[in-house]
Amino acid sequence: MKQIVYIDMDGVIADFDRSIRELGLSExxxxxxxxxxxxxxHPIEGAIESVNQLLADPKFEVYFLSAAPWDxxxxxxxxxxxxxxxxNSKKVRKRLILSxxxxxxxxxxxxxxxxxNGASEFLGQWIHFGSTSFPDWGSVMTYLKQS
Ligand SMILES: [Mg+2]
Structure with a gap:
């Protein structure tokens, strides 16, 4: 059976903080x-290549799972x-969940x-991107390839 992987957007694949800095704003x-x-x-370093690898890997089923500002x-x-x-818009078609x-x-x-937004209560495994265990996409991919 395929392993289902959910990928958050801001701070994981999309660099919200960088755009905020470039606009001279704070959060x-x-x-x-x-x-x-x-x-x-802008994309986060390594994110596009890594997600493309996951999308191409028959072991995984990939969805984007993001919370968008309600207002x-x-x-x-x-x-x-x-x-x-x-x-590739065909490969990601209908794979976005906003919640x-x-x-x-x-x-x-x-x-x-x-x-x-429920991430820490997720019933599967929360891979805490940016933490010491998973500081970047390289560490996430190494981990998922061994899973
Ligand atoms: Mg985020």
Whole structure:
């Protein structure tokens, strides 16, 4: 049976913090309601190559699982566009789940940089991206290949 891998977006594949810095803002400026911000985020180093490897690996079934700002409905659309702009749009078609209740998803792994929105209560394994165990995509891929 395939192993289901959920991948968070901000802080895991899309570099929200870098765009905030480039705009000269802090996270306290309600940056997540800036129009168009979520469409323009740079990818995190190694993310595109790694996700493409996972998508091509018959061992895994990959979904993107992200929480979009509730008060910025445009961000929901931009996350959908970001996914098809950065990956082969056929391979990622209908593989985006937007939810603030990540713990309700059934699966084996959730790669997420924060405990919020149910990530720390996920019933599979939470791969805490950016932690000392999983500082970057290299460490995540090494781990998943051994799983
Ligand atoms: Mg995140």
């Amino acid at each position: 306290y400026d309600s940056a997540d309601i800036i129009p168009g911000l979520f469409a323009s985020l 910025n409905p445009e961000a929901w659309m931009h996350k959908r566009l970001w996914i098809s702009n950065h990956f 603030h209740q990540k713990q309700l998803m059934i699966g084996d792994y959730l790669i997420d940089d924060r405990a919020k």
